Amino acid sequence: MNTAPSIPGLWCHDMIGSVVFYLLAAATLTATLLCITRTSPVHAVIYLVHAFFDLALIFYLFGAPLVAAWEMIIYAGAIMVLFLFIIMMLELSPGGKPLTVDRRRWIPVLILSLVTLGCTVLLIIQDPSSAGSGTAYHASPRDFGTALFDHYALAVQVVSFQLLFAAVGAYYVGKGEPRKRGEQPS
Amino acid sequence: MTWLDVLALAPVLVLVIGATTLLMAGAWYHETRPLIAGGIAVALVAAVTAGVAPPSPMEIAGLFSSAPFARYFAILWSLVAALILMLSLRYASEREFAAGEYVALVLFSAAGMALLSGATSLVGLFLSLESFTLALYILVSFHRNNNQGAEAGLKYLVLGAVATGFMAFGIALIYAASGTFHLPEALNGLQVGGHLRPWGLLGWGLALVAIGFKISLVPFHLWTPDVYQGAPAPVTALLATGSKGAVGAALVMVLASAPGAWQELVPLLWVLALLTMLVGSLCALPQENLKRLLAYSSVVHMGYLLTALLPGSPEGYSAVVFYLTVYTAASLGAFAVITSLSNAHGEPQKLAAWHGLGYRYPVRGAVLATCLLSLAGMPLTGGFIGKFVLFHAAIKGGFTGLAVVAILASLVSFAYYLRVVMVLYSSDEPAPALHPGTSLEHAVLLVCVSAILLLGLYPAPLLDLIATLIP
The missing domain is CATH 1.10.287 (Helix Hairpins)
Incomplete structure (x- = not known):
């Protein structure tokens, strides 16, 4: 199907761009899945913030830095902080039992954070969006x-x-x- | 925005400015009666404005049309809002509704419906659809001391939010495939060599899920009975008439804007229409609660509408518009009877409570019977003419099989509607005393019944008018 050209800048044709895109897409999906399956609302919010970070990077990759910035400022920043604030204010912890410190809980967050960080660094060094033809769509x-x-x-x-x-x-x-x-x- | 745009938007502006003014007034002034009277006046002024203001040939900001088609629905939804506010006067004061907020929300939802009926762009469609759904979420749970209302509001909100997500995703895919939000171009842009592109099909599919939710087509209808039952009766009337009718009008706008661009969806819509009529009829039969029965009946009616939309012919579209008008009158009348019989202790919903009410309250019994018979499609009522033009358009467009199913479904519908009429006029013991009804409520009943009978006996002028409106 010859649909790719109609979607401006969706597929960065250079190698690093594709790799970063798939990494970020997988990270976004994983974070979202983890978000909707957590029982603790605070954990869910953390994963959702992660998903927003990765999504912002994807927007940047596509050559839409403005949208990426908003994704960070409005969604990950303002809205999710508000969510977190309300959840903490209402003390919505499951069953009211004290949270135990379990090291294994940290593993998925750490992996996701590493992926996000790595992709950010790669994007800063390489910046595939400036190399490609995506400049025409910069708003x-x-x-x-x-x-x-x-x-x-x-x-x-x-x-x-x-x-x-x-x-x-x-x-x-x-x-x-x-x-x-x-x-x-x- | 130019002066012409403002003039073209005038009916909606009247509704929105009126809504905000009354909202402000309600913050300081808590009397129910003057606020609702103000709301009725605003809605009537909006209806008159929609009739008088010259329709602009241009689209407003490329989002909404102010063509005669949109104006017709602006008049209809403004009148519906006025009638609903008339019904709400006693109902709201008995339940101590915050009148300012209530009136403002009803007027704003009417504005959203008027905009949706003329949406010419996917952005306009989405925004106007969300405008009135948002107002309805709140109106459904407006009665704060009623747990059923809160439950209905929550169900409607959660399912509605999911449907909104589907709509937004569908629109995004259609935009990604065609590069525009404007309707004819967006839909025609989905075609390649006479076929829908996969993106387009996916986008259409997601959008259809949302539309199916809003007008409760069958796999997406599960919220309907619960929400109808839990919502305050005047709000249910708005939900059953304006909310579904406006989406129906928008469907006519969308389908008529790009003829031939949705041929591949016909089998899908065919199945949806068939399922809607079958499942709706079967579920309506055993209902013991009048509001739930009317909910399933509304599901079946949306199946009839879809049947006439399928051929994509101007006749089908005008049949749909005529049927929407008649259905609005009949459905509003039925809910008006429920509202007028309700008192501070509740609404008579269970059929068991209706035994012999036709003798005790002959006027309202007769009105309810007329409305139900019109919904069933009894000759002499508007419902008969409406169904006749619907099924005629379907058969002429080559959808004979579906039309036969629709006719069978209407025959079955006589069973459940007549059961209510029988209950009304069958009792050994005197019916319980319910509210005698105010003169304002009787005025609403009079408007609905005269519309039903007038359209049943002399439909030609309206049919001629509608034939000139179709885009």
Whole structure:
């Protein structure tokens, strides 16, 4: 199937690019799988952050450094830290038993971290995205801003209203209300 | 955004600005009645605006159309929002709903539905779909002292979020394969030499999962009865009419925008339609809860719609639009009866509670019977004409087998609808006293019944109008 050319910059044709891509893809999938199978929410969040790091590197590899930066700042940074913060605040540990220190727990995290670190170093040294033809798809923050607030201005408006009503709804549903005694209308 | 765009968006702007204004007002002012009255006024103004404002020939920001087709649905969903707010007045004050938030969410979901019915781009489709689903997640669990409502809201939220993921992934794949979000180009771009490319097929498949979830086609329908049962009755009415109708309208927009670009999906849609009608009918038969019965009936109705969409003919599309209108009136009427009979202690949902209610409350008994018979497709009601044009379009388009199944499914549907009517008019002992209903609720019932009867007796003007709207 001749589908590859229609997807800009998906396949970096040089060897290192492919190797790094498959390494990162495997690491992302592993981290995500580990994330959804952990019983401890904190561990799950750590693995999800890992997946986001690897995903950001994949974006960088494809020649989209801006998206890579956002993936780090917004997803791995802001959102996941918020998750972690809420989980710790609510003390959502499974069964409430104290966490034992088990060295074997560290093995998958260490392997994933090593892969991520190794790929980062490789990307810094080699930088396959600058060598390839991916430069045409580089979007500067200015280009992105223009597209977002000019061409997609209406979409941004719709999203902002969505977020407003989501916030209102979350506040309304989450706000506790003293139950009336005796009756529970359905 | 130019001045023309603003004018083209006017109905939606009225709804959204009205929603935010009432939301702000509700923060300081807690009276239910004036806030809901304001909401009704906003929805009616939006309907009038949609009828009066000149439709712009251009697309708005390349995302939404304001063609007569979109305007027709903007009017319809605004009216539905107005009727639902009329129904909610007593219901909301008895349950101490926060009126500002409630009204704002209903109006915002109507705005999302109006936008979705005119989406011309995959981005517009996704955003507008999420707008009203998001409002509905909250509305479903709006009754905070009701555990069933909370359960329904959670189920809808979790399954809906998964469906959203499928939608986003499907759209991403379609974009990756075609390089554009704009509908005709995106769908035609999936074709190579008269065949769908694998990426396109995968993208379509994922998007169909999400669409199937939203309009509850059969393998994805499991949430429907639970959510219908747990949600407050006026919200269920919105869920059954606007939420499904808007997705149906969007499907017409999508399929009509690229004729011939989805021929390879026909067998898939064929199977979905068949399963939806069969499973929906069989599940509706043993139901003892009126809201669950109506949920399964809505599943079957979506199967009928799909049957008429399959030929991809203008006749099929106009049949779908007409049927959506009639179905909206009948379904809204049925839920309006449930709402008007409910009191502070709950809604009469179990069929056992309906014995003899047709004698005790003759007006509402008759309205419910009319709505159910219209849903079944009884002659003289709008449902009959609707089904007639649907099945006619399907047979003419060469889908005779599916049309026969649809006709059989409607015959079966008489069994479960008539069972409710029989329960209404069969009792040895006097029916329990329920709420007598307010005049506003009776007005809603009057609107629904007159729409059903008018469209059943004199459908020609609307059919002619709809034939001119099809994109």
